[in-house]
Amino acid sequence: MNRDRSPLHPTLKYAGVLRQVSPEVGQFWLSQEDVTIIGRDPATCHIVLDAHIYTSVSRHHAQLTCQKRGSIPVWAIADLGSVNGTYVNQQRVETSTVLKAGDRIQLGRQGPEFVLEYLPLTEVVSTQPDQPLTLTQLLPIFAIHPDWVRKAYLVPGIVTVVAVILLFATAGSPDAFKVILALYLGSAAYYFIYQLCGKRKPAWVLLGTLTLEILILQSPILPAMIYVFRTVLPGQLHPPHPSFWVLFSRNFIGAGLMEELLKALPIIVAYGLGRWLPSPWKQKVGVWEPLDGILLGAAAGLGFTWTETLGQYVPSIAGQFGNLAGLQVLIPRVLGSLTGHMAYTGYLGYCVGLSVLRPHRAPLILMVGLGLAAFLHALWNTAAARFGPMGLAVVGILAYVFLTAAILKARQLSPTRSQNFATRFYGYR
Secondary structure, three states, X not given: OEOOOOOOOOOOOEEEEEEEEEOOOEEEEOOOOOOEEEEOOOOOOOXXXXXXXXXXXXXXXXXXXXXXXXXOOEEEEEEOOOOOXXXXXXXXXXXXXXXXXXXXXXXXXOOOEEEEEEEEOOOOOOOOOOOOOOHHHHOHHHOOOOOHXXXXXXXXXXXXXXXXXXXXXXXXXXXXXXXXXXXXHHHHHHHHHHHHHOXXXXXXXXXXXHHHHHHHHHOOHHHHHHHHHHHHOOOOOOOOOOOHHHHHHHHHHHHHHHHHHHHHHHHHHHHHHXXXXXXXXXXXXXXXXXXXXXXXXXXXXXXXXXXXXXHHHHHHHHHHHOHHHHHHHHHHHHHHHHOOHHHHHHHHHHHHHHHHHOHHHHHHHHHHHHHHHHHHHHHHHHHHHHOHHHHHHHHHHHHHHHHHHHHHHHHHHOOOHHHOOOOOEOOEO
16 A cells, blocks of 8 residues: 555656565555655555564554655665664664665565665656766776675676686697586586575585595495495396386485485585584584585585596597587586486485484484485486486476475575575565
């Protein structure tokens, strides 16, 4: 409900609009003449929120005041002594705070969220007609924004440029070309997961997890695990003329359980180091919540993908059918790690982190995590043998849904949720 807030004014060129983005969608015009009060009291508030839906909103929660009238008005927001506080861009409002276009306003940590926008009411030739042209307007590169590195994705851009140059430089060396391409594609897939998670984890911790997984696969641990799961246990991967259930059960034991346990080892090491190291190193390295487990699990999954792809599949295919065929295997395998090894172990890592938050149910949580990761892994292998591309598509989508659902739930459960930088989709944080 928005009371008497018509934006029409003969001298205005822009009007301020408070757009509600979650949990409902709405649009409220802001007045330049009077304060705009947000709350639950329909008698005195200008933006009235349903008391039955928005229980965290106070009767008079916050007010917006026009600080500067004119073609481009400026508003400030102040909290009216609400119980749950008012937040601008996740920072609690203590005093009157001047707003900019695009600022996100939230009434309480779990309350409704709004975005301040400017809408043109007349044709505008210049949004700042009274100000001279500046050097930073003409050459924006000189206007260094404090969040430039993060908001402009500067590091991914630089990495892409370096990767392109290296790919050009190694065009005559197929093996080096494949390694660089695999490193770039895998890093891009992992970066996507990192951005979705929204928790900062030191790069050296993630690289250490990835490297440890690669070293494990080069150590005597791998042949020992192969012997146990594929000789002692019924995990032989290529039985003669198997039925679907025989093939699935063999893949569940010989590929799913074995490989997920191998990828879980770096997560376990990080968990142990987190209990042993002093602060602040323990917080940086250890597994303290589901987001930590997802990030470390996905890193281990990427290390497994690189080792398996570059060390086994690509050399085998390229040796039989040539380098082009090897490249055609490398690209989908590394890109597919997002819905493959990184997804399986990411979900397992989520369960490891969840067991830290729910220690009394840790055995059940870990059993479910390992079982589901192995199930998805075995389902992919079985679908590849029995159902072809359509079956693989279904299983890949299913694995991705499991991973992203785990990420969203992990962000909800995170003890450091207020520091989460993840991109918001449709108001969901």
